[in-house]
Amino acid sequence: MKQSAIEFFTSHFNVTLSEIGRLLGIALSKGGDYADLYFEYRINNSVMLEETLVKSASKSISQGVGVRVNAGEKTGYAYTDEISFESIKRAALTAAYIAQSGQDQVTPINVTAISNKHNFYDVAEPLSEVSASKKIGLVKEVDSIARNFDKRIREVQAMFFDEYKIVMIATSEGVLVGDIQPLSRFGVSCIADEDGNLQMGRAGGGGRQGMELFQTELTPKKLAEEAARQAIVNLEAVEAPAGTMEVVLGPGWPGILLHEAVGHGLEADFNRKKTSAFADLLGQRVASELCTVVDDGTLPGKRGTLNIDDEGNPTTSTVLIEKGILKGFINDKLNARLLGVPYTGNGRRESYHHIPMPRMTNTFMLAGTETTEDIIRSVKRGIYAVQFGGGQVDITNGKFVFSASEAYLIEDGKVTAPVRGATLIGNGPDALTKVTAVGNDMQLDHGIGTCGKDGQSVPVGVGLPTIKISEMTVGGTKR
Amino acid sequence: MKNTKDFAESIVSAAMRKGATAAEVMIVEGSEFSVGVRLGQIEKLKDSASQHLGLRVLWEGRQAALSTSDFSKDAIDKLVQEAVELAQLTSVDDQLCLPDPTDFAKDWPDLALYDPELDSLSPDKKIELGLAVEAAARNADSRIVNFDGGGFDSASRGLIMANSLGFVGSYETTACSLSIVPIASENGKMQQDYWYDNKRKFSELESADSIGKKAAERALRKLGGRKVKTQRVPVIFDQRVASSLLGDLFQAVSGDAIIKKSSFLVGKLEEKIASDLLTIIDDGQMVGRLGSRPFDSDGLPTQKTIVIEKGRLNSYLLNTYTARKLGMKSTANATRGLSGPPSVTCNNFFIAAGKNSPKEIISSVKNGFFVTDLLGFGVNIVTGDYSRGASGIWIENGELTYPVEEVTIAGNLKEMLKQIEMVGNDLDFRDRISAPTLKIEQMTVSGE
Numbered sequence: 071m072k073q074s075a076i077e078f079f080t081s082h083f084n085v086t087l088s089e090i091g092r093l094l095g096i097a098l099s100k101g102g103d104y105a106d107l108y109f110e111y112r113i114n115n116s117v118m119l120e121e122t123l124v125k126s127a128s129k130s131i132s133q134g135v136g137v138r139v140n141a142g143e144k145t146g147y148a149y150t151d152e153i154s155f156e157s158i159k160r161a162a163l164t165a166a167y168i169a170q171s172g173q174d175q176v177t178p179i180n181v182t183a184i185s186n187k188h189n190f191y192d193v194a195e196p197l198s199e200v201s202a203s204k205k206i207g208l209v210k211e212v213d214s215i216a217r218n219f220d221k222r223i224r225e226v227q228a229m230f231f232d233e234y235k236i237v238m239i240a241t242s243e244g245v246l247v248g249d250i251q252p253l254s255r256f257g258v259s260c261i262a263d264e265d266g267n268l269q270m271g272r273a274g275g276g277g278r279q280g281m282e283l284f285q286t287e288l289t290p291k292k293l294a295e296e297a298a299r300q301a302i303v304n305l306e307a308v309e310a311p312a313g314t315m316e317v318v319l320g321p322g323w324p325g326i327l328l329h330e331a332v333g334h335g336l337e338a339d340f341n342r343k344k345t346s347a348f349a350d351l352l353g354q355r356v357a358s359e360l361c362t363v364v365d366d367g368t369l370p371g372k373r374g375t376l377n378i379d380d381e382g383n384p385t386t387s388t389v390l391i392e393k394g395i396l397k398g399f400i401n402d403k404l405n406a407r408l409l410g411v412p413y414t415g416n417g418r419r420e421s422y423h424h425i426p427m428p429r430m431t432n433t434f435m436l437a438g439t440e441t442t443e444d445i446i447r448s449v450k451r452g453i454y455a456v457q458f459g460g461g462q463v464d465i466t467n468g469k470f471v472f473s474a475s476e477a478y479l480i481e482d483g484k485v486t487a488p489v490r491g492a493t494l495i496g497n498g499p500d501a502l503t504k505v506t507a508v509g510n511d512m513q514l515d516h517g518i519g520t521c522g523k524d525g526q527s528v529p530v531g532v533g534l535p536t537i538k539i540s541e542m543t544v545g546g547t548k549r
Numbered sequence: 550m551k552n553t554k555d556f557a558e559s560i561v562s563a564a565m566r567k568g569a570t571a572a573e574v575m576i577v578e579g580s581e582f583s584v585g586v587r588l589g590q591i592e593k594l595k596d597s598a599s600q601h602l603g604l605r606v607l608w609e610g611r612q613a614a615l616s617t618s619d620f621s622k623d624a625i626d627k628l629v630q631e632a633v634e635l636a637q638l639t640s641v642d643d644q645l646c647l648p649d650p651t652d653f654a655k656d657w658p659d660l661a662l663y664d665p666e667l668d669s670l671s672p673d674k675k676i677e678l679g680l681a682v683e684a685a686a687r688n689a690d691s692r693i694v695n696f697d698g699g700g701f702d703s704a705s706r707g708l709i710m711a712n713s714l715g716f717v718g719s720y721e722t723t724a725c726s727l728s729i730v731p732i733a734s735e736n737g738k739m740q741q742d743y744w745y746d747n748k749r750k751f752s753e754l755e756s757a758d759s760i761g762k763k764a765a766e767r768a769l770r771k772l773g774g775r776k777v778k779t780q781r782v783p784v785i786f787d788q789r790v791a792s793s794l795l796g797d798l799f800q801a802v803s804g805d806a807i808i809k810k811s812s813f814l815v816g817k818l819e820e821k822i823a824s825d826l827l828t829i830i831d832d833g834q835m836v837g838r839l840g841s842r843p844f845d846s847d848g849l850p851t852q853k854t855i856v857i858e859k860g861r862l863n864s865y866l867l868n869t870y871t872a873r874k875l876g877m878k879s880t881a882n883a884t885r886g887l888s889g890p891p892s893v894t895c896n897n898f899f900i901a902a903g904k905n906s907p908k909e910i911i912s913s914v915k916n917g918f919f920v921t922d923l924l925g926f927g928v929n930i931v932t933g934d935y936s937r938g939a940s941g942i943w944i945e946n947g948e949l950t951y952p953v954e955e956v957t958i959a960g961n962l963k964e965m966l967k968q969i970e971m972v973g974n975d976l977d978f979r980d981r982i983s984a985p986t987l988k989i990e991q992m993t994v995s996g997e
Contacts (some may be wrong), residue, residue: 088636102946114888120809130888131624134599143587147595151618164596203638225810261810261931268810270931310887310936312959312995313779332954343587345697345732347739442562460926462938466697466732466741467774469955471925471938493927493936493957526697545936547929547956547993 074493078182079109079238087181090240092390093137093155094179098242101171102139105162106402108380109135109153109238110422116231117202119209122217127202136422137161137503140404141169147425147480155291158467164398183246186386192371194279196231197254199282199512201361201532205230211290216260219298222305224295225261232253233278239382247382252278253529254375255518257295260303269307271300272457272475277531288516300457303488310477310492315447316452317542318445318480318496325514325532328363328433330461330470332356333496334523336390336398337416338405338464347499348396349470357502363391364542365400367415367431373517374432374531381417381426382524388414390433391502400427420526430521434533438508442536445507447483454485455494456479468498471545493545501539509536516537550707552576552600554719556710565713567633571647572713573814574884575846579706582672586679593700594670603887604628608636610645612883616888621641628913645875647847652879653716654850657843662722668705676703678727678757685761686731691782692772693765697741699729716848724749724839729761729836733768739776740988742922748977749837751857755979767921773980774940774954783912783917783993784958785944787976790923791984795900797962799982800930802856802864803893804871804882811961812932814862822862823966826903829857831866833881833896840915840981847883851896854975860967868893885891900984903972907986910971912947918994920958926997933962936960940995956996965989 077083080324090107099107118126135158143363148161148167165198196287207226207520218227231254238248255276263270273296275288281403312473332348341443349357367385376385388396399408402417403482405407405428420427446454454477461472473493514533519528552754557574564572578600585593602625603616612637615628657660687693703725711717716940728745744764746755786794806812814822833851835841844850847869855863867875867890868883911919924938936959973986 113672116889117639123642125612125639125642126890127613127616127635127639128888129613131619131633132601133619144591147593147597149597149599151599161597168591168594202635206638227809263810268813268815268931270811270929310959312957312993314997318688340697343694343697345739345741359755423597424596425597462925464741464924467771467954468738469924469938469940471924471957473927474938490932490934491927491929491936492927492959493938495924495938495955495957497955508801543776543955543957543997545938545959545995547936547961549781549957549993
């Protein structure tokens with residue numbers, strides 16, 4: 071049998087369970103309520119191609135331990151790059167200082183190793199064992215396929231990234247858990263050039279799966295052709311309209327709407343502190359009854375999926391909005407404890423340098439019953455947006471944006487000309503109340519999303535069926 | 550610093566012994582302290598140090614870049630071996646090599662990047678400042694009821710670089726920042742905004758009182774925001790959002806985008822691309838500034854580059870590699886993530902101050918939009934298409950009137966640059982990228 075995460079840390083760095091228990095005791099020696107140790111060992115690999123050349127291959131190793139101490143609403147945090155008893159002890163003493171009530175007493179915690187209930191990583195051929203030359207083969211294939219797609223494709227960039235992360239979390243509740251978390255991302259972008267009119271197309275995907283993902287579902291051919299197709303389509307793009315109009319969003323990645331419009335606003339820290347536009351709306355209508363929105367960290371192989379979150383709790387599936395009614399928040403341990411509700415396995419952090427926070431995993435809307443054709447046919451004048459770049463939200467006033475990178479006009483029920491990129495803006499607590507049709511074609515995105523909050527980036531997934539929003543402001547230039 | 554130049558040079562030598570054609574090592578070590586405050590209490594306290602080492606090797610025109618936070622002998626030996634092996638798998642790139650040794654930085658002036666006072670400032674003093682900035686915002690107005698973050702952060706950092714052509718250099722920096730995000734509330738509606746300062750030197754940091762009051766004022770003036778009708782009007786970017794526009798322009802003049810034909814400024818060198826009023830400068834040698842450094846990540850001395858001079862595109866920003874690709878000279882703008890090849894960054898990148906005060910600029914507008922916040926990433930550097938969420942204050946007859954929210958502003962950077970009608974005299978340096986207030990003749994504001 072392969073080595074478990076706990077075996078890896080205890081054998082590789084000679085840290086025993088009793089030492090871990092003692093370190094937790096030191097972390098609580100000034101009187102904290104709760105402490106945890108987050109051990110991390112991570113290898114990132116990447117290969118990058120541009121201008122037809124594989125310009126670089128990279129590998130990065132980082133390892134360390136973060137110590138957190140909670141005392142009421144307060145958090146003390148310290149980390150070390152050196153995984154040794156003495157270094158972790160120094161970090162534990164630093165983190166301990168947040169609590170000032172104690173009498174300097176060290177009571178070691180009795181720590182028991184617990185194995186994970188689930189394995190949601192869907193790996194046949196682990197990327198950590200695939201040679202760099204095989205990954206280089208993937209980016210080279212993208213280059214030649216994209217250039218052959220159309221002679222107007224002038225530049226192709228491809229980046230293959232994979233991560234192998236081993237974590238171990240020990241808590242002052244006496245729990246010791248570990249996890250080995252694979253992750254990959256294959257990104258492609260193409261530039262088309264027609265007499266100096268430059269346009270870009272992008273495609274990508276990945277997840278917590280192995281090499282097989284890129285040989286079946288997300289082949290170099292599929293990604294190259296998708297990025298090249300978008301760039302070519304955009305050569306014909308006309309000015310995007312400006313003003314309030316009907317908007318149809320395609321399935322999959324346009325689910326970034328949910329991430330920005332409601333997801334962040336439902337993170338428990340913002341609601342406990344009442345800084346979110348959604349604070350006090352629990353049990354109230356925040357969407358049309360066609361909308362049920364879920365955050366689910368348990369979907370096999372997906373980018374936002376985890377066996378355990380970064381506080382050592384099993385991930386779950388949480389209904390945020392059910393038939394339009396606000397049902398729940400995205401919780402981590404600290405906020406769940408302070409709010410007196412169960413935690414949902416959404417405590418995440420970028421690395422051992424960072425304090426965990428409530429974060430989304432895979433956030434999506436359940437399918438409805440309508441067909442895409444019927445939804446488009448029902449629109450007199452609007453836009454049909456199928457690909458997006460990033461988005462952002464102001465959680466306090468609820469205003470959010472997301473920017474379309476491939477979109478079309480809808481005129482009298484028909485999809486007509488492609489339009490240039492435009493930002494869509496709305497108000498989180500009422501944007502989903504204007505959802506008047508939900509398609510039967512729910513899709514998760516291909517695995518490209520990275521969410522930023524308070525300076526920390528974590529991988530996430532989104533999903534959406536085709537939906538119609540009766541009015542939304544589209545930020546084009548044509549009146 | 551904990552690590553030494555000898556240590557860096559020993560890794561370069563080890564890579565050369567393993568057969569590398571050229572090698573370069575960068576070691577970054579640092580410590581960070583941060584205190585987050587909330588409602589008169591410490592909410593978060595973080596205090597730690599870390600180090601990371603990056604090795605880039607060239608092998609007959611090919612390259613690999615590896616990094617590690619494990620400095621044990623075994624880990625470094627393995628890193629060197631793997632770097633040379635990995636480089637052999639990549640493509641031959643004729644333009645790839647280290648700079649000409651005669652171009653390396655040799656002696657450099659003291660740029661005052663390290664502040665001993667900040668490095669020895671007590672945690673208690675830092676906590677006191679964090680609490681003071683929040684108190685200043687809270688005391689500014691009874692409608693300031695809550696906060697979404699704020700506090701004091703400080704960091705010190707040391708960098709050592711060595712390469713196989715004999716360059717070796719190091720420098721140390723400090724930085725501190727004080728910020729607050731107050732929430733104003735009225736009639737059940739909330740608005741947040743922020744103000745902050747970042748400086749290398751503690752004594753230059755804006756006072757807690759001033760930051761707190763400005764942040765409160767910004768949040769308060771957003772209360773009661775509403776949409777406006779879709780229209781084309783003059784748009785004024787306040788100082789903070791003008792810096793964000795300048796950040797977009799940096800992407801467009803970066804050699805990384807130019808060699809990949811991924812910028813609307815490809816092929817525009819020496820052309821008039823902007824209004825006469827626009828001069829943009831990159832300067833890595835300014836004393837005490839956040840974007841200053843004695844040498845870039847290729848080992849070249851940083852310099853002052855006039856990127857746009859009175860509307861004419863004078864120069865791209867380049868590192869050694871992108872300069873070679875374009876047949877030009879590096880502007881010493883190389884940077885490195887430790888586990889990647891050098892890319893291009895800006896040093897102190899700013900728009901030269903103009904003549905008009907922000908008040909004069911506002912009074913020049915009969916009907917228009919004073920933008921104070923931008924939301925999202927709707928900027929396409931390849932096409933210049935610009936479409937972002939915005940909020941701010943509507944201008945009528947030269948006066949600021951009511952707050953505006955949930956609208957977008959859109960245009961194309963190619964036209965926006967030519968339509969810069971006024972440049973403010975209010976340039977200050979609180980980030981690496983700094984701009985004064987700017988007025989653009991016309992953009993589409995999309996709302997109702």
